[in-house]
Amino acid sequence: MSMTTQRNPNASINWLLLLLKARTFVALILVFAYFSFAAPNFLSVANAVLISKHVAINAFLAIGMTFVIITGGIDLSVGSVVGLTSMIAGYLVLNGIDPGFGWSIQFNTLEIMVLVCLVGVFVGWINGILITKLKVAPFIATLGMLYIARGAALLMSGGRTFPNLNGNPEYGSDTFHVIGTGVFLGVPVMIWMLIIVALASAYIARRTPLGRHIYATGGNERGASLSGVRVQRVKMFVYMFSGLMAALVGLIIASQLKAAHPATGEFFELNAIAAAVLGGTSMSGGRGRILGTIIGAFVIGILSDGLIMMGVSSFWQMVIKGLVIVAAVVIDQAQSRIQARVALAHEAGA
16 A cells, blocks of 8 residues: 655745745844844944934835835935925024014924924925826936925025034924934834834724725726725825925934934935835835835845945945845745736636
């Protein structure tokens, strides 16, 4: 009597698909393990705090970028919006608003935060109008906004820095530094802000009709529209939300440095895209997770700081980040093809 074992022909494909889905977590473990041995003082508490701050800055932008990419769009303007909102924050702290009647309107820290965030939302609204109403391609619309926002930031000070953003206790702006350097319960305030934003974003994405509409728009825009989804409103929301995230980053950086420079945020959009794509967000739209994006931001942050600690040239850092982005897109395409094969196999076996 002989016995034979029957193997599931799809078992290896399912394992490969599972590995691809967990690629961001695997990449995080690998880069963390490598730099733990290769980079001096990488595991120190001071370095952990520094990395967490760098990760937070990228994570804010990457969360906003994730929503945009899920709808099938792209936002290249976020880095310039960071620079613009940073300059606006610096200007408000130093000067307030002069209406031209011999007196000025001064603001406290909370009011400055609200005004700067409204500017970010407004820029996102303009992007949304260009894309939804004027039918400009997202790449072109946000590329144009990249130049407009950067130029506006330069014009505000003639290319100079707004220094010494210590604020004025008389107006309540002396607490501006708390945004980027404050600590609450032993954790930086900016990390608490990130936790709140990440939890709220994950809830919107997975538990609300708006989140379902965002995924539906990216998965099949025409089908979503025929199903009653207000596609234009969805797109307006994601670009406005991306502008809001950029404004938060502008506030944090100006607060950390106690200075605002118009070049702040250059190339930040590339890190945000890299974190989102590395975290599993599909460039073709319809797929992505906030948790994956956060992990992707950690991978990019650890990679950047680890390379700096090892003394790797900034030129090589750009090359490596570019390779990471390309590899993430290639792996995403491979995952899509494998998922399509599995779906066809299930349909054939049904």
